[in-house]
Amino acid sequence: VSEPATPLSLSRTKSLPRRPAARPVDVRRHNLALVLQQVAAEGAISRAELAGVTRLTKGTVSTLVQELLRLGLLVELGTQPDGRVGRPRTVLALNGDGHCGIGLEINVDYIAVCVANLLHEVRFHRVDAIDNRSASLGRVLDRSARLVQAAVQAAAAEGLRPAGIAVAVPGTVDVPAGRLLVAPNLGWSDVRIVDELSVRLGAALPVLADNDANLGALGELWLGIGAESGDYIHVSGEIGIGAGVVVDGTLFRGSRGFAGEIGHVVVDPDGPPCSCGGRGCLERFAGQEAILAAAGLPTTSATTLGQVDTPLRELLALLGQRNRRAEAAVRSAANALGIGLADVVNVLDPDTIVLGGTYASLAPWLVDPLEDVLARQVIAAAWRPVKVAASALGPDAAVRGAAGWIVNRVLAEPGLRVAA
């Protein structure tokens, strides 16, 4: 039973949503998910321990576990001695060889796919470097669908059963409608991305879509920084700059699902025009192409299959050699990024800034100048400075988050998402 929030959101001019008292069918559904999530959290746990932590009776736990075994979500690891007198305990764990999630990421200069089992372990992962700006929308979608089919076949070969496909795209997404509204750096607008992929895949599997920055932030929540913090901004530097805002362990989406567009925070109102129609946006000063150009490197990514992020590797090599122009380029980007992030920190008050995508590998050169700007521009910095940390997953965060989304839907509502 959830307690009423304090302060209470209450308006006398409209009715509260009808909040019914607890009913048995809701309780059973709740408890089925509760048991599954507890097993996921503990890794390995006995029925008796489950009864202890959930405060359910042993009989109820037994019935729920039986159902989860039947659905192929749990396995019994056999009996283990627990060091105490009495019967050895039978330990339950998530089934790592059962259901899986498929993640797809269509970005500006690559397409990635991965398969993750219920433990979020990667069982297949492939990245194709390709400049998607030079191909038509249809060709990019065809190629993406072929990559997904390769992933589905790889999963089947290992006996894994896909529970769905989630796709990350570098643009504004209407998630419930499965519609990409605009991806400025790809030049795409109004794409029914879920329908387009479903048709190409011809499968009965559910397809979901979300913004790459959102899924990157969720990937970090589930598989990276989330172990330490549930309040952070995951800022992902690619050709565009996106942010995923995580508050109290939950992705913050905004009223229309368009939150996190940090790439278009104004750094200099008199700055250069941006592809979004605005002026002086952060992307113009701290995006991947701005950094590469300032360092005197080519800004176009590799178009040859398999050569990912070649200009970025060159930049890192120059930084390793303490090349002054490269260092100045990154310092200048860090300054602009710091000003943009300070605004966001003043308004959102996160615990941590997570540097993702390209910024993860540039972190050694970004963290110090960023912390300087934040200390100067964040009003509450004197009481508790915001932490700045490199992402654990780097450029894989979005595709891992996409696969993890499918997996966590199964763990959250097992009765709805899978059949025995």
Added chain:
Amino acid sequence: VSEPATPLSLSRTKSLPRRPAARPVDVRRHNLALVLQQVAAEGAISRAELAGVTRLTKGTVSTLVQELLRLGLLVELGTQPDGRVGRPRTVLALNGDGHCGIGLEINVDYIAVCVANLLHEVRFHRVDAIDNRSASLGRVLDRSARLVQAAVQAAAAEGLRPAGIAVAVPGTVDVPAGRLLVAPNLGWSDVRIVDELSVRLGAALPVLADNDANLGALGELWLGIGAESGDYIHVSGEIGIGAGVVVDGTLFRGSRGFAGEIGHVVVDPDGPPCSCGGRGCLERFAGQEAILAAAGLPTTSATTLGQVDTPLRELLALLGQRNRRAEAAVRSAANALGIGLADVVNVLDPDTIVLGGTYASLAPWLVDPLEDVLARQVIAAAWRPVKVAASALGPDAAVRGAAGWIVNRVLAEPGLRVAA
């Protein structure tokens, strides 16, 4: 019973919080609040209707209503015919002559107090104009305590029973600790505001404290714009500029409670230094004193008791006469405010911007230029432009929100907050 969230916040490296199954004592507490809130939402409702909307049995509703009547939170309005055949129904309503909340606002150039009953109706309201920068901290607190005592006496004279006092202050507040960390425009730092007021009041009443922008946003949620939108940024123009971020009907506080510091969003990185230690902050361009100075008016507020906002009245008079300098001053402020707000809208994606405080009376001159900047700088503006609306409560939002906070604590947890 709350359903598991999708996507699930789940980290395998640490245990989930122990989420117990429902227990009878929790259910009773939950249902007591549920019934009280349903009465608050409906205004007047019968026991039978309560049973219908809550799906509780009529017997359970009867017991819960009896307890709420005993606590003095509900009254029976007698019987009313309902147009159907059968017995006329007995209608229940909140007791408007029982418990009340006391709100206090200590701002830069005034102190305000109000008393609100359980229906959020104002039963006492007083504003003393005084420049608090010219007095010592101790004198301001003494004066504030005397105003609260006047409010307590006024409440007692009407038979109202205060359930607590909430104070709004123009600075960063550690709410659980009852501590004002810094109020740059008052020159105060590290004030144990709750303890200081409790000692002066010598009362057993609970005292709470929060930032004025937060309480202003909550005031609007409960008593103003909240009837239309639960996703907005309430931006309050005073000597400082504060914002309260409301998401899905809940105030967003950030990881340390410091969210909403929009006054220190950077509008121009090469702009003038700010009292916060940063440079080119929004307050320097769009704060009350910046607007008045640009219009050629005195920037100091009235120090004579009773003369509230005199320079602001002069500004409004000049605007009414279409004075060019005054119009240019407000247009320039609107442009800076628009750039600062566009950043926030890109990151937070609110439904509406609510112009509060000074900005409420300037709204006729602010809305058009603001909407222009937002249309240009907000990436998702083409799909659904963010609405800009004047606050319903204007400069009273914070003190009304403070009193409402106390009232809503009672409505949310009646069993904990009041005794019979």
